[in-house]
Amino acid sequence: MTRRADIAEVARHARVSKSTVSRVINGGYASPEVRARVGKVIQKLGYTPWSTARNFSLGRAGCIGLVIEDTQGQWIAQILGGIEAELTSKHISLLVGSLVVREHYDATTVASWIRERRVDGLVFTRAGQHERRLVEAAKRGGLAVALIAPDEDFTGVHVLRGDNVGAGAAVGEHLAQLGHRRVAFVGGQARTGENAWRESVDSVDRLTGLSKALGAHGVKIPESNVSFLRYHVECGVEYAERWLKLPRNRAPTAVVLGNDAMAIGFMRTLQSHDVRIPKDVSVVGFDDIPSASMYFPGLTTVRQEMREIGEAACHFVLRSVEAKTMTGSTHLYPMTLVPRESSGRVAE
Amino acid sequence: MTRRADIAEVARHARVSKSTVSRVINGGYASPEVRARVGKVIQKLGYTPWSTARNFSLGRAGCIGLVIEDTQGQWIAQILGGIEAELTSKHISLLVGSLVVREHYDATTVASWIRERRVDGLVFTRAGQHERRLVEAAKRGGLAVALIAPDEDFTGVHVLRGDNVGAGAAVGEHLAQLGHRRVAFVGGQARTGENAWRESVDSVDRLTGLSKALGAHGVKIPESNVSFLRYHVECGVEYAERWLKLPRNRAPTAVVLGNDAMAIGFMRTLQSHDVRIPKDVSVVGFDDIPSASMYFPGLTTVRQEMREIGEAACHFVLRSVEAKTMTGSTHLYPMTLVPRESSGRVAE
DNA sequence: CTGAAAGCGCTTACAG
DNA sequence: CTGAAAGCGCTTACAG
Numbered sequence: 001m002t003r004r005a006d007i008a009e010v011a012r013h014a015r016v017s018k019s020t021v022s023r024v025i026n027g028g029y030a031s032p033e034v035r036a037r038v039g040k041v042i043q044k045l046g047y048t049p050w051s052t053a054r055n056f057s058l059g060r061a062g063c064i065g066l067v068i069e070d071t072q073g074q075w076i077a078q079i080l081g082g083i084e085a086e087l088t089s090k091h092i093s094l095l096v097g098s099l100v101v102r103e104h105y106d107a108t109t110v111a112s113w114i115r116e117r118r119v120d121g122l123v124f125t126r127a128g129q130h131e132r133r134l135v136e137a138a139k140r141g142g143l144a145v146a147l148i149a150p151d152e153d154f155t156g157v158h159v160l161r162g163d164n165v166g167a168g169a170a171v172g173e174h175l176a177q178l179g180h181r182r183v184a185f186v187g188g189q190a191r192t193g194e195n196a197w198r199e200s201v202d203s204v205d206r207l208t209g210l211s212k213a214l215g216a217h218g219v220k221i222p223e224s225n226v227s228f229l230r231y232h233v234e235c236g237v238e239y240a241e242r243w244l245k246l247p248r249n250r251a252p253t254a255v256v257l258g259n260d261a262m263a264i265g266f267m268r269t270l271q272s273h274d275v276r277i278p279k280d281v282s283v284v285g286f287d288d289i290p291s292a293s294m295y296f297p298g299l300t301t302v303r304q305e306m307r308e309i310g311e312a313a314c315h316f317v318l319r320s321v322e323a324k325t326m327t328g329s330t331h332l333y334p335m336t337l338v339p340r341e342s343s344g345r346v347a348e
Numbered sequence: 349m350t351r352r353a354d355i356a357e358v359a360r361h362a363r364v365s366k367s368t369v370s371r372v373i374n375g376g377y378a379s380p381e382v383r384a385r386v387g388k389v390i391q392k393l394g395y396t397p398w399s400t401a402r403n404f405s406l407g408r409a410g411c412i413g414l415v416i417e418d419t420q421g422q423w424i425a426q427i428l429g430g431i432e433a434e435l436t437s438k439h440i441s442l443l444v445g446s447l448v449v450r451e452h453y454d455a456t457t458v459a460s461w462i463r464e465r466r467v468d469g470l471v472f473t474r475a476g477q478h479e480r481r482l483v484e485a486a487k488r489g490g491l492a493v494a495l496i497a498p499d500e501d502f503t504g505v506h507v508l509r510g511d512n513v514g515a516g517a518a519v520g521e522h523l524a525q526l527g528h529r530r531v532a533f534v535g536g537q538a539r540t541g542e543n544a545w546r547e548s549v550d551s552v553d554r555l556t557g558l559s560k561a562l563g564a565h566g567v568k569i570p571e572s573n574v575s576f577l578r579y580h581v582e583c584g585v586e587y588a589e590r591w592l593k594l595p596r597n598r599a600p601t602a603v604v605l606g607n608d609a610m611a612i613g614f615m616r617t618l619q620s621h622d623v624r625i626p627k628d629v630s631v632v633g634f635d636d637i638p639s640a641s642m643y644f645p646g647l648t649t650v651r652q653e654m655r656e657i658g659e660a661a662c663h664f665v666l667r668s669v670e671a672k673t674m675t676g677s678t679h680l681y682p683m684t685l686v687p688r689e690s691s692g693r694v695a696e
Numbered sequence: 697c698t699g700a701a702a703g704c705g706c707t708t709a710c711a712g
Numbered sequence: 713c714t715g716a717a718a719g720c721g722c723t724t725a726c727a728g
Contacts, residue, residue, distance in 0.1 A: 056705080056720060088449060291642060402722055700726095711716090
């Protein structure tokens with residue numbers, strides 16, 4: 001662990017001023033000869049500017065933060081990948097923080113990022129009413145903000161989401177083609193408080209598209225076949241238990257769940273009761289998380305390009321940071337139906 | 349976006365020096381009266397020290413970095429959760445970077461963290477031969493380093509891993525109890541270069557424990573029933589295709605795979621060929637990723653407490669950072685067998 | 697217990 | 713095109 005060279009040492013060795021070294025590094029004015037000489041010294045000394053000093057001098061954090069609900073969700077992986085790809089070679093690092101730590105909602109990490117100016121920009125996944133304070137604080141602090149699939153209306157920030165109405169419609173069309181007429185929808189919920197939840201807008205949109213497409217084929221989803229539970233495996237299990245109690249000739253022949261995790265919970269419970277999928281019931285989810293294709297039967301779902309969305313969110317944030325403006329924008333990304341084995345032609 | 353107060357403004361309002369404000373904030377000497385007065389001003393102005401300035405002054409980064417192979421692995425989620433829990437309220441943030449970006453091995457992000465001193469410490473997951481340069485560079489740079497389940501021997505760093513031999517033995521015992529005598533093992537591989545791989549030590553250890561426990565029951569795993577593929581779903585699929593070609597009376601009645609992802613790939617392929625699990629073949633994995641319990645049949649596996657290990661890794665790194673020492677240490681964490689539906693009594 | 701001053705390592709107007 | 717100087721906002725010996 002030898003002492004690290006600093007910019008002054010480089011300047012001394014190259015017989016120029018620190019300003020010049022800085023300009024060489026950051027692409028400012030410098031004659032070719034000087035540039036070459038300084039470059040050689042930098043090489044020889046193995047000099048790299050200390051990022052903290054650089055950021056301090058530039059008055060910025062040099063980081064953007066990714067806020068996730070908890071570390072369980074499988075789609076955060078893709079978002080992370082997208083953001084990283086966008087950040088590569090940009091002198092900006094990625095901070096990750098979740099809102100649920102040890103099972104408890106806890107916004108202190110993210111709140112301190114904002115207060116202490118630890119980040120220049122923020123990407124929220126699934127921000128809702130409960131995160132409004134945080135989003136507002138971030139805006140007040142002059143941070144660039146992007147929201148992926150938020151569950152509320154926010155202004156002055158970048159909003160990115162999948163085309164949920166279109167996704168629902170694609171599912172409706174798919175099920176109608178397969179001849180289903182008794183369809184159920186089990187949506188997800190968004191957090192509105194410490195322990196308060198309400199219908200998620202993503203799910204409501206998916207239901208809207210689904211109903212519309214089915215309606216075009218003369219199929220109506222009765223109120224009794226619509227419910228909203230939390231976006232969790234266990235809630236899929238819960239609905240499965242409800243489904244199992246229904247007389248088979250009245251039970252839905254196709255069940256559309258708010259996301260893949262719920263769909264998998266639903267399938268696994270049915271399978272453990274010897275219900276065959278898709279022979280006895282077709283199942284559809286949303287998102288296309290890795291588990292969807294790993295399951296047997298493969299889960300029919302609507303793919304959300306989270307990697308691409310993550311990349312775009314990061315891009316918009318970086319652009320706002322550079323421009324030092326706080327404009328907002330809204331972006332809708334297409335979702336594509338991925339038919340797999342869990343959906344099939346209705347029996348008889 | 350009102351201008352933020354700085355320490356000088358607080359000092360002015362409280363009619364003390366900046367030194368005193370700093371001491372009040374950081375718990376240095378200060379009379380009760382002064383402490384109260386300064387506290388009140390801080391409250392009123394909503395002052396929070398700017399982390400970048402603070403870190404700059406302290407000569408540190410204020411971050412630790414988590415290095416993952418790629419963003420796909422399901423166990424990174426638990427590690428992330430553990431690290432976050434440990435970091436809560438510690439004025440240290442978590443940077444995340446992966447070694448595989450857009451399908452390509454790319455260590456530049458992590459390398460620049462080290463060169464630019466962006467982190468004070470580093471936690472690597474599954475570091476192997478290919479990461480030795482990075483680990484060495486980190487040590488040379490004076491960073492605290494912890495390795496979770498490394499695939500090589502490293503010295504002068506904190507090493508944390510599950511008790512793989514014990515885990516393998518637990519599986520052996522379990523299968524022997526169920527009467528299995530034809531057992532196969534499909535281990536995983538570790539990266540040794542851009543596109544080079546070799547048997548992972550974790551898998552080798554698991555096989556050692558497995559063989560020993562089975563041996564105690566008079567069961568031997570023939571060489572022909574041992575193979576090593578990559579730790580991926582597709583490799584489980586690959587092995588399944590091999591298994592399907594074997595005559596049933598010679599095929600292994602129990603297959604132990606290097607990790608859960610492989611096991612799930614194996615199961616799903618068998619199921620799609622109407623092979624019943626565990627009736628026709630028992631399947632066991634390692635790790636207990638979320639998908640293991642979500643699958644049907646539930647996957648019997650050996651749980652690795654990744655959350656706890658992540659928390660500990662972070663703890664050791666922070667301790668080394670504070671102590672400014674670079675001691676190494678090694679820690680073995682127990683793994684516990686989680687019997688589920690995928691393993692059962694041997695047929696006949 | 698408190699304050700004045702130096703220093704952390706960069707960048708960037710400003711002169712030349 | 714280049715250099716001297718100021719400044720970013722903290723912390724911390726050092727005096728008192």
